[in-house]
Amino acid sequence: MSAPALKAPAGPGRNPFPANWTVRLIALLLLAYVVYACAQMGITWHRFVVGLHEGWRLLSEMVPPDFHRRALLLQGIAESVQIAIISTVFGVILSLPFGFLAARNLMPAWVSTLARGFIALCRSFHPVIVAILFVKAIGFGAAPGILALIVASIGFISKLFAEAIEEISLKQVEAVRATGAGFFNTMIYGVLPQVNARFIGFALYQLDSNVRNSTMVGIVGAGGIGGTLFTAFQRFDYPFVLALLLSIIALVMLAEVFSQVLRRAFL
Structure with missing residues (x-):
């Protein structure tokens, strides 16, 4: 019984990894929705930077920890x-x-x-x-x-x-x-x-x-x-x-x- 034939390799002009446009479209729609959701909830870069500053100030007030109680x-x-x-x-x-x-x-x-x-x-x-x-x-x-x-x-x-x-x-x-x-x-x-x-x-x-x-x-x-x-x-x-x-x-x-x-x- 002959062995199963192997699939011919892709030619020099053929892309062995063809693009999956369905996945790319879903990823693009998901990214667009994330941007839209961030805008709806008021998540901005300025707010993030201010939050980092306030977080650092809070951490500085916590140090050193108090274990007396x-x-x-x-x-x-x-x-x-x-x-x-x-x-x-x-x-x-x-x-x-x-x-x-x-x-x-x-x-x-x-x-x-x-x-x-x-x-x-x-x-x-x-x-x-x-x-x-x-x-x-x-x-x-x-x-x-x-x-x-x-x-x-x-x-x-x-x-x-x-x-x-x-x-x-x-x-x-x-x-x-x-x-x-x-x-x-x-x-x-x-x-x-x-x-x-x-x-x-x-x-x-x-x-x-x-x-x-x-x-x-x-x-x-x-x-x-x-x-x-x-x-x-x-x-x-x-x-x-x-x-x-x-x-x-x-x-x-x-x-x-x-x-x-x-x-x-x-x-």
């Missing part, structure tokens, strides 16, 4: 960590059933559609917006922040978990069903072993994300170091603001290191 700073960090851990634990636990219900290869169409609609609703709003709603509903404190991050965790983990389930091999599921196992045993022994590693990875990523988000929800009164940061800004206490910002950076970096350690331990 360590008790207040550590209290805010501790509350942010607690919010992140509690919301991740409950978010992961609640994401399991929603992930199963949203998997289209395991559930009827109407069940998976309803579950996916709820997951999309959880993902529709930024955690800060959800935190504002919970603050208005139950008052200030850590509880609104925890509830807001639980909603965010469900929206993220459930979606990825459902997509991971849809990629599994159904042969193992059918083998477990053939033994006479019920629905829950089929899920535990037929589905979870195939997605366990990915689910742990999703949970660890969400923990890292919740640590960052827990520093933001406090700005709207939902607990954590964000509330301390917002109060310091209102008092124009910029050296303490820099101390808080450096502490938040250190907290996020430590959370990243802790997440990597857990990944090596479980994956």
